[in-house]
Amino acid sequence: MAHATTLSHSLIASSSRFSRLRSTTTFLRNPLTGKSFRCCCSAAATTDESSPSVRERVVSGVQPTGSIHLGNYLGAIKNWVALQDTYETLFIVVDDHATTQPYDPQQLRKATRDTAALYLACGVDISKSSVFVQSHVPAHMELMWLLSSSTPIGWLQKMTQFKEKSRKEGAENAAVSLFTYPVLMASDILLYQAEYVPVGEDQKQHLELTRDLAQRVNHLYGGRKWKKLGGRGGSLFKIPEPLIPPVGARVMSLTDGLSKMSKSAPSDQSRINLLDSKDLIADKIKRCKTDSFAGLEFDNAERPECNNLLSVYQIVSGKTKEEVMEECKDMSWGTFKPLLADALIEHLSPVQVRYQEITAETGYLDKVLSEGADRATEIAVPTVRNLRQAMGFLILDS
Structure with a gap:
């Protein structure tokens, strides 16, 4: 598959x-x-209770x-x-x-x-x-x-x-x-x-x-x-x-907002791996590609990286698209990137802890x-x- x-x-x-x-x-x-x-x-x-059993x-x-x-x-x-x-x-x-x-x-x-x-x-x-x-x-x-x-x-x-x-x-x-x-x-x-x-x-x-x-x-x-x-x-x-x-x-690459995040990409900087350390996640987000537009927004074809990073933040934070738009619309990249990194670290931490428990058994x-x-x-x-x-x-x- x-x-x-x-x-x-x-x-x-x-x-x-x-x-x-x-x-x-x-x-x-x-x-x-x-x-x-x-x-x-x-x-x-x-x-419908009359529908076939399936x-x-x-x-x-x-x-x-x-x-x-x-x-x-x-x-x-x-x-x-x-x-x-x-x-x-x-x-x-x-x-x-x-x-x-x-x-x-x-x-x-x-x-x-x-x-x-x-x-x-x-x-x-x-x-x-x-x-x-x-x-x-x-x-x-x-x-x-x-x-x-x-x-x-x-x-x-x-x-x-x-x-x-x-x-x-x-x-x-x-x-x-x-x-x-x-x-x-x-x-x-x-x-x-x-x-x-x-x-x-x-x-x-x-x-x-x-x-x-x-x-x-x-x-x-x-x-x-x-x-x-x-x-x-x-x-x-x-x-x-x-x-x-x-x-x-479709989560996109951290180095190219037009390419899908992939294991086969030559640079590890292009992706967040689930087992990456906290420091590595923060460093990758700090170095990821952005743009020079003012503010942050979804669905602008000229800003693929912005749309991708906001979408990731929306999912890992558990917020709605509207809530993210309101929270981030006036942010600079310097403010948003640490916010995204912290949300990712918090979201992935339980996964990493459980992985260690499973592999130790x-x-x-x-x-x-x-x-x-x-x-x-x-x-x-x-x-x-x-x-x-x-x-x-x-x-x-x-």
Whole structure:
């Protein structure tokens, strides 16, 4: 699921096996099709009691390359915590995606554990959610291979991120997995029958491919064709819709307000890592790029850094946009930066303390990840089995 960024790779799936939770209905616009669609993603509220019994499922993931940064946290993980009281939630450390470019094997192992620990430190509750490592559920790779047989090369050749990353590596040296990893991302989504996928702007193209691929496989193997082979018939996969969180979906670099905060950026100065010390956070904010305009304001296209820093302050302070505008409109950067640094330090301090507690408890994290993988496998295996049946593979009764 995220991959070069987050999966951003969050998925909201529906399963008739679970009882419906009450939620308000919000109408959102699909940025791929321009059409509106209904999303039940709010806190508890009364719904039509005659509606079918169903519970939404949320699945999301972050790639373990380097430390989790503020963009991962505010754009994805913080939203996960808000969802777990309402939905069945599964959160993945997508380690397979971390191998598409050169990496340090020792660092990957450490980063995988650190990422999982930070999920818990940020508020993911294992009594409500499953946390697991992507490579611990073989169905991800198995489904990727099956989907690859139905993925036209031309579709992958159009992927912008492959073009950009292979250019950096040199086209001749780029790994095959860098070319095909959008198919693995699709398998991360379709494996759990996702209905909604929270995505950032940079992930829209991958979701488009996932939607196209799901429709293609449904057409090639679903319906009556599947039923003739002993299946239930109908669609093999749901067609996922994009869901873009209204706040915090895209935290920008501290050195360039037009670029997304990223682990792959060469300068560590460009991001706040969740485990940065208090002094380092204060120093990064002190040195971050600003502008020479008077006062501070949101939504001025000529002031991307200003909008980004105010947005971060809004989220970590827990204030409304209007409250931040009123508080900061006449401030200078010299006054605002210490205010932002203090708010960030206060907000991240409990996360850092909890992380230290989790990593100090020998064996705890392994148990969490093992149980999470078992739960995910229970959901994933039927999806792969159905597709294998529909594609004509010999299925033995066990």
